[in-house]
Amino acid sequence: MLAQNFDAILFDAGGIFVLPDPTVLGPLLAYHGGDPAISVHIRAHYAAMAAKSAAGVTERDWQPYNEAYVRSVGVPEEEVSLATTVLEQTRNAYTWRWPIPESLIAIEGLRSMGMPMGVVSNASGQIAEVLARSGVCQQGDGAYTPMRVIIDSHLVGVAKPDPHIFDFALAYFDGIERSRIAYIGDSVTMDIGGARAAGLYPILLDPYDDWPNADFHRLQSLEELLG
Ligand SMILES: [Mg+2]
Structure with missing residues (x-):
């Protein structure tokens, strides 16, 4: 994909x-x-x-x-x-902090393409700070890859698979049709389920082919997005 x-x-x-x-x-x-x-x-x-x-x-x-x-x-x-x-x-x-090297390369590539990006995470109020400390991204311009928004479920009071968590992010993507927005996660129940219910295009990061018969798209690495 x-x-x-x-x-x-x-x-x-x-x-x-x-x-x-x-x-x-x-x-x-x-x-x-x-x-x-x-x-x-x-x-x-x-x-x-x-x-x-x-x-x-x-x-x-x-x-x-x-x-x-x-x-x-x-x-x-x-x-x-x-x-x-x-x-x-x-x-x-706080232990969810080890940055995935291929993902860092991929989001920098997407940034250079001008792709609008954001984060929607089931977290504990810490995720934006951890992503910056780990050298991944921040909301807006900064030292790492810019995201339009970083949504933390603890801070907005809604968690995946409830599709309403995506509304908080979609406010930053005004004018873009939901079906043209991919949501990439690693949980079939929370991410694929939630994104589908929100009308987004769900994609599973499945590096080890754990879901060979899936009825949704999968990626082995975010780098595949770059072709
Ligand atoms: Mg996950």
């Missing part, structure tokens, strides 16, 4: 721009027998998101995510329960 198909692009933040920091979670779970390699942890995030979506749970329940994550990094079965608890206690909102 090329960027040229759209007049604007909105992005999820977690799993799209930043990941739960593998340099924190690697050593944390190595204690329980997990592989601390960064590539292993990147893969684990998407496996865990797929498990979370398959379980049909929304923002509050991260148990399927945590279990799938620790299994994916190779924590042995007898340690899974304890490691899942440890991950749940540690992976707080």
Whole structure:
């Protein structure tokens, strides 16, 4: 799916721009027998998101995510329960801070094309600051890629998959038809479901082909948008 198909692009933040920091979670779970390699942890995030979506749970329940994550990094079965608890206690909102290199390249490319962009994130009031600290983007001009708006669910009081969260962002994209605006996320239930309900064009970032039979578009990397 090329960027040229759209007049604007909105992005999820977690799993799209930043990941739960593998340099924190690697050593944390190595204690329980997990592989601390960064590539292993990147893969684990998407496996865990797929498990979370398959379980049909929304923002509050991260148990399927945590279990799938620790299994994916190779924590042995007898340690899974304890490691899942440890991950749940540690992976707080502020640990979603490790910038995805391909995504940074992609949004800079989109910026140079003049693509209007924004962020809509289920977050805890921290996401705009973390995205700037991690060198990803900020609302308006600044040191990193400019976004027209960065919406944090905690601050607006609505969370995906409720489609009304997108209204807060769409106010910054006046005159652009919803069907011409892509929303790129990594959750089938929250992102694809929410964007569809809002009339946007949903796209799943699915780097490991976890959803081969999907009835929506998928990207292996945001760089694909650039062709
Ligand atoms: Mg996400």
